[in-house]
Amino acid sequence: MYKYMELLNELESMIGGSLKEGDKMPSIRVLSDRYSCSKSTVIRALSELERTHLIYASAKSGYYVLGGTERRETRGETIDFVRSAPDPGIFPYLDFQHCLNKAIDTYRNDLFIYGTPQGLPSLIREMQRHLTDYQVFAEPDRIFITSGVQQALTLLAGMPFPDGKRTVLLEQPGYPLCAAYLEEHRIPAIGIRRDADGVDLDELETLFRGGGIKFFYTIPRFHNPLGASYSRRHKEAIAELAARYGVYVVEDDYMSDLERDAKSDPIYAYDRADRTVYLKSYSKIVFPGLRVAAAVLPLELTESFRRHKQLLDIDSSMLSQAALELYLKSGMFDRHREKIRRCYGRRSELLSEAIREALHAYPGAFAGPPPAEGGIHTHLLPAAPAALSSAIDRLRRRGIVAESANSHYLRGFRTEAMLKLNVSGVREDDIPVGVSAVAEELAQAVRRTRPPSRI
Template identity: 30%
Template sequence: MNIPLDRHSPTPIYLQIRNYLSRLIKSGKIPDGQKLPSIRVMSTSIQVNKLTVIEAYSLLEADGLIHARQGSGYFVNRTITVLSNLTLRSTFSPSQEVIISQGGGSFFEQYTASIQARRQQDIIEFSSGFPSSSISDNLQRVAKRALANAGDILFREDFPQGQLMLRQLIAQMLVQQGLEVSPEDIIITTGSQQALSLAMQYYLQKDDWVIVETPTYHGALGILENLQAKVIGIPMTVEGMNLELLEQYLKSHRPKLIYTISTLHNPTGITTSQNHRQDLLKLAEQYECFILEDNAYEGLNFQPVPSPIKALDRHNLVTYISTFSKTLMPGLRVGYMVVTGEHYQSLVKHKLLNDLHASTVSQAIVSEFLASGHYRRHLNRLRINNLQSRNVMLQALENYFPEAITWTIPKGGLFLWTHLPHYLPIQAICSEALSHNVLVASGAAFFLGQGYPAMRLNFCQTPEDIEHGIKILGQLIKKYLTKSFISIDLPSQYVSVSSIHL
């Protein structure tokens, strides 16, 4: 196959390959089911490194356009329906009001309700922040092999920073994301929730000021409330945290920490640009404020994303956190922190006082996934499934939700964010939805105080459940909209709405 490449273009070669093949597949010039040239044949024919071809094929697989068959190569998928009736122009413009509070959210209640719901067969679970609970035979085989090869390491205590092998493998993985660190910069934690707790306890004391995005991850709000920190909620724009307001409050309140989710933000799904990340870091440097970057959903992106803010950090201001709970298996409870400079050893000591070390069994399993290459292939399949599920949910929203509702179109992750008119009773809608066996995460949990009515919807469900659950939600919202029209004089600004592209 001959692919025209511009080797002087600012567009990377692997993206040129991906974009060219993507056009051929979508136009039907490469038909469904056809096998693509092998990695070796392609690299030889267009004179590029094999790793370049692997990266291009991996992106096509993440786009849902091709799939890998073990031992056979890459094949074109059935073309995924393009949702042409969506409005792709972003209209995400919530009110830019800063919220100051002592913490908040309802993490405990929502988390326990979600766990309870997942134990019931007839519940459609839109509230979870985790992927589908299905586990393939391949995942089970890798886990069994990991335990068989681990030997007596499973019966020994380990260093608080985690097993060296796993830290080496994570460091190699992060290099591919543009973050160059060594194993000595990594601390393995019992999930990213523990990493968040350790970092916030380390950087903050009672009554210290901390900045978060509004809305933000409710688990972080729960930790800050427990620490009795004073929280400043800076509103989100379509580009991410409002940096003008951020600078204003950095100057006036001199906070100790900025908590941000730069990639696939929880709950909105926003991924910030390279420029936004650079500007945020410059502000932190100017006002000598630490940054806690929590990218728990990194790796689930449908297209390339900028390198983490930590990759730009030259003054050891940024602590980076991620996890395998959202991409592999939640029950493994393996997360990690990237900490550079003088803070590393202090956080290792802090980790030791909490639980000695993360599970050696779980660390061995994750190491096997990374070392064998199964993790990369698993991520590619997960991206394909998530993209298809997201599209099913978007189509269902178009079919069943009234025009007064907006929603985000995230470029990855597990969920999207719906924005309701301010006069709708979100708690009543969620309660009535549960009576119809549909569990929804009310947006109220993700705000410091009273925010706008919203719902976070996990799209990692079966197409049938998505269709049925969104239909029920749409009917309930229409019912409450009708009641609101009768009881209030509706301002015109809440009538014209479209879907939101992030």
């Protein structure tokens, strides 16, 4: 990331935190010394803040804060632990608007004609470079641009694979829309249980050895609704089993941009047999409505995928592709990624701390150990599973929206009573308040279900 963009993030955090509207910004010399950069870098960053109307210049006086970067809002009546859309307050509206306008000027001869099923060639070349940040190295002919990860999943589920296998293996709980699509279109699907520690590798091997698995769909990082990530040992083992038994792995790495461990690589990085389909979404990091994702395919699947995608929609939105290309090339994406990591990192820490406090305050409310840390969503296992539905109803009456994970299971698969918590759209001040209320209701559910003592 460019130095001035790092400085921009620092200054925006300052404006949204210690500096309030009307406060004077530190001088150019002070900022240059503090952040070990040139005065020209400081001036460029300040000019960008002025362009986006966060500060204004006063002649012979300096720069002053015009407004904060965070949304100005008061606590609402509802704490919503269900909404999974990114926080609108950190959307890069102005940056991406600039890229859209620039895309129209740059690609005016390409935007109004049909493109190619694979995607905008210049975006694919940029995507090849960009994906190396995630330890995904692929030739351009293996990279396809799709209308979100959902389109890639539907294409993979519906198209024939070279080995003729038909059954899709899903983690349980898992992505609800994928399961719903398979059931609606009567595509054979079975589940394998996953918990905070991962899947049972012996069971996975047994299923792979059975010979009918077309592909194994997995969310290795910050799984929804579990919040857990696979260990390196798990990822290596999955790649090795896929190679041994000729099974494809479809790796949905949609939360990769929130990863703070530089040594955490995807399953794709451990694949030596070309059995992994790597999916990368930009909905959670930029805009849900952007509907652009990248699919990196094994060479054996590329021609079939191309043919079926062309029959489905000819091409994905050329304007969205062109704007994303410029957003990646300019360095704006790197700046925004660092900004959203900080924002969601704070929420993740608040969520983990709130759960630890709740476990201490209401020790009998939960079953099992504390959930995994590190993401913006997690799950709680109630000690009184049968009372979960009534506890959710009582929470709603208190203005707290939460739900179980039942929709994340295939029909017929044995569900586990589980309460989902997602804090991507919850104000930071509301996180401990909401988690405490959840724990209180779960504790009361235990007391209500406990049989009366005999005298």
